[in-house]
Amino acid sequence: MELTFPYKQALQQEGYAIIDNVFNEEEVAGIVEAINNIDTSGTAFRKTSDLYAIRRFIKEVPAMAPLLFNSRMQAIIDQLFGNDYSLVKSIYFDKPGQSNWFVAYHQDLTISADQKMQLEGYEQWTVKNDQFAVQPPLSLLENIFTIRIHLDDTDENNGALKIVPGSHRKGIYRPETIDWSREKEVICKVPRGGVMIMQPLLLHASNRTVNNNKRRVIHLEFSNQQLPNGLQWAEYLAVNNFPASA
Template sequence: MRATLDDLNKQGFAFCPPIYSEAEISDIVKTIEINTKDKANFRRSNNLFAIRRFLLEVPEVYPMVFSPKLKSILAELLGENYFLVKSIYFDKPADSNWYVAYHQDLTISVNQKIETEGFGPWTIKPDNFEVQPPLSILEQIVTLRIHLDDTSAENGALYIIPESHNKCILRPELIDWSNTSEKVCPVEKGGVMLMKPLLLHSSKRTTNLQPRKVIHLEFANAELPNGLEWAER
């Protein structure tokens, strides 16, 4: 696990082998389907089904996601000071032509808008507010992507630019591709990809008619100033 942490800090990403069984994944997916079937407040289209504030919207899935194996990984890699601050469920259907260009994850979710030095711009979401915090907060966030399907370049595996998380905030349109290498990040079903939010990443269209379901979890260890509160802590 030491090597995994070293990769995360140096390259901006790392992988854990599958930690969920076929039965556990099946239970997670069924629980999501049952508890979202008649709810209209989720983002649904032919290209994407997304649930923001996932673990708050579908609390029944929490003990399944936070299995003993996941808790062990979190304890070993992050320690006791980190806590969950954001959860999203992404379901990219088999025939999705949804494409996401290179970007960094630059915002956090908070419960209310309080104008605070170093925080901004702000975006209003249905259930919370999104704001770009100071770089020092973004740098210590760690994202876990739990894959509920085998994921390859053909069905939405992330493309990333290694070590780009060490270059602060970047404008993707200014990437010098003549001096930049990208890497595709396939992940086995039940596996976990860890990444730094400042890592430049993208996702291409599905071409193999295979779905890609991912649970996206963000963890932080920073208290917010001036009365700001993490939306999902």
């Protein structure tokens, strides 16, 4: 899979890119079947009427990794990020058709770590269900890339992400300060089997579902950095360890 120049340019300038057909119908069906067979009794699993989520998704379900990192995904990582990038966070989201759950505009400002430590530049620690999150230095956030694998067709009617193009280049950008006379909003429609790539500092939001269609997304974050002073990523996987399938 050879990626053309506009994808990398869009990621740098706009903060996001959408690539169709990264997974074919058979591959998507295999991923969905594997998810449906997961034991969801652990603390990493959250299920309500509005949202079903699995945090540390690949760590909790390691058999998922070879299904996700096919040759096309590996090409995206190598060509758009670099061959030294590894997985550092994974979450599965299922926004049911009847969901009234929405997310206001925000940036993804935290990473997941294996423990809490007092480190310069690492602030606003939170702990929930033995999972540690912290806001790291801006330079680390600027170096992370996110891939969102879509298991359903997603548009403005079932909670597709809304984004503010270019906002990732403005540092910490508080949503309450968005000047809509200067900024624009884009709705990111992604077909089933496609991916949306974005940088965590890109302002993004999502609306409630209004058409009763599901929106299932696998959220993967990648970095080529190690954390300081013995602090470790809560989840870490070298994705080039998997043999590239078709």
